[in-house]
Amino acid sequence: MDVHQYCQDRAAASGSSFYYSFVFLPQDTRRAITAFYALCRELDDVVDECHDRQVAEAKLDWWREEIARFAAGAPEHPATRALLDTPQGRNAPPALLLEIIDGMAMDLDDLRYPDFKSLNLYCYRVAGVVGEVAAAIFGGARNEDDRAIRRYAHELGLAFQLTNIIRDVGEDARRGRIYLPQDELVRFNVREADLLDGVDTPEFQALMQYQFDRASACYDRALAALPASARRSQRPGRVMAAIYRTLLDEIRRAHFPVLRARVALTPLRKLWLASKTWLFP
Numbered sequence: 001m002d003v004h005q006y007c008q009d010r011a012a013a014s015g016s017s018f019y020y021s022f023v024f025l026p027q028d029t030r031r032a033i034t035a036f037y038a039l040c041r042e043l044d045d046v047v048d049e050c051h052d053r054q055v056a057e058a059k060l061d062w063w064r065e066e067i068a069r070f071a072a073g074a075p076e077h078p079a080t081r082a083l084l085d086t087p088q089g090r091n092a093p094p095a096l097l098l099e100i101i102d103g104m105a106m107d108l109d110d111l112r113y114p115d116f117k118s119l120n121l122y123c124y125r126v127a128g129v130v131g132e133v134a135a136a137i138f139g140g141a142r143n144e145d146d147r148a149i150r151r152y153a154h155e156l157g158l159a160f161q162l163t164n165i166i167r168d169v170g171e172d173a174r175r176g177r178i179y180l181p182q183d184e185l186v187r188f189n190v191r192e193a194d195l196l197d198g199v200d201t202p203e204f205q206a207l208m209q210y211q212f213d214r215a216s217a218c219y220d221r222a223l224a225a226l227p228a229s230a231r232r233s234q235r236p237g238r239v240m241a242a243i244y245r246t247l248l249d250e251i252r253r254a255h256f257p258v259l260r261a262r263v264a265l266t267p268l269r270k271l272w273l274a275s276k277t278w279l280f281p
Helices: 003-014 017-021 026-050 053-071 078-084 096-108 116-138 143-167 169-173 182-187 192-197 200-226 233-254 267-279
Strands: none
Touching: 003 017, 003 026, 003 096, 017 233, 017 267, 026 053, 026 078, 026 096, 026 116, 053 096, 096 116, 116 143, 116 233, 143 169, 143 192, 143 200, 143 233, 169 192, 182 200, 200 233, 233 267
């Protein structure tokens, strides 16, 4: 099996916006980040597609063992084999990969979050850590910039996850998951039943504007934290920021129709945003 082709097919089939941030990269870096993305898709699918809790837990335990094999230089899965096969992929810290698995495991238990503090831990594990690993793969920064780049990656990952939560409110609710913090539902007088039934209200619009403002602030903090010396090496993340922030703006412009519809950008628009960000840093 060609492990890199496996990961390429996995990434292309997902239709994710992340795919557009890879297309301009040099081959080795593109292979490494595509392998990492394929690994994340594999982990995500364990929770999304496995309806038997014990089976899902067993699969996540297998992945924990697989990360240990990756760290020892002998992985078995095509995604981890592809990750190990590139110099940049070998930069992926095993401890952070295990954090991602722990984040996926939270979806087996935590279908509600009492406040943003508890939601923030979930977002850190499934998105902030992903950003940190991706930033390590892209590399190219001076050592003195490492802390700032980690802060940038964390904030950007949080921004992406909050955008996903806003986009998928209705879809997640129909699957029994509500990621909007419970105390904020109470503060804005939004009932869970309204989310489950797809009932839009002025109160829901106010709640979503609050979520929009929080996500926008994360994008601002992320880009402000990125050192000038790393702007070129971290262009893939900036491409993603351009695509996701545009998506967030489109959702707001459409008055948050997220209970009943999924707002998306066309592939052509994503490619245009990617090209503009890559060529005019």
